[in-house]
Amino acid sequence: MFTGIIESIGKVVSLEKNGSNISFWIASPISGELKIDQSVSHEGVCLTVDQLASGQHRVTAIEETLKKTNLSHWQSDTVVNLERCMLMNGRLDGHIVQGHVDCTATCIERKELSGSWEFRFQIPESYAHLIIEKGSISVNGTSLTCFDITHNSFKVAIIPYTFEHTSIQEVKEDTVVNIEFDILGKYIERMRQMRK
Structure with missing residues (x-):
């Protein structure tokens, strides 16, 4: 974990x-x-x-x-x-990440702003139901917040500290990244499916 x-x-x-x-x-x-x-x-x-x-x-x-x-x-x-692995004796600063990748995504846009960066990633449409606006997502193991969600893509915003201290600095257009969706969202979706 x-x-x-x-x-x-x-x-x-x-x-x-x-x-x-x-x-x-x-x-x-x-x-x-x-x-x-x-x-x-x-x-x-x-x-x-x-x-x-x-x-x-x-x-x-x-x-x-x-x-x-x-x-x-x-x-x-x-x-x-x-x-x-996380220690069970402190604060959970990110979100619960299992290290079990759900799919890969492709960077389709990288934009440098004044003091931050935005990336848009394209995912398979079959996973779109697992992301929500301002929800948590893991991109290459980094806990991020997704926004500007479409039927097959989402954006993340990166602050300077994260950019300098993670591999996101290496991500450019067409780079393939690992995606893990929020475990709580996956359990909720599973329960919803089982009620049908």
Whole structure:
């Protein structure tokens, strides 16, 4: 369980293909503090640390994960958001994020304003019912507020701190990002469907 408040950014150092799986070596300021078998959110994807080295850690994505996320787009030097599991002894600054990506979205607009940025992302229409105006959404693991929603897209506004300290700075038009919709909204939608 995560909060969507990014703890650090890391960089992909190298990739190893093992059958249909891909292992990624990540270098980051928190890699040295991690433990093997620890769950860490990478761009919003919950992955298990399976090896450690000096200032680096390794995670492996299976074929199913590669199909449903943007991990298949990762290359050496790709910047990734990192967040360790939340501690149950403090404030929840973002929103409840599971690290289970629902779909990917494509950036269709990036606009720099005076002191902030706006991004518009296009999602599959089949997921449109899971977002609401001013609701929470996770984009590459970052807890954000969506607005200006259409039948297949939404916008997010980014403050300077978030821009400087997350991988959103790397997102341009046509960049594919990981999306996780609000878990509470998903449960409500499921209950609504079951009443039909």
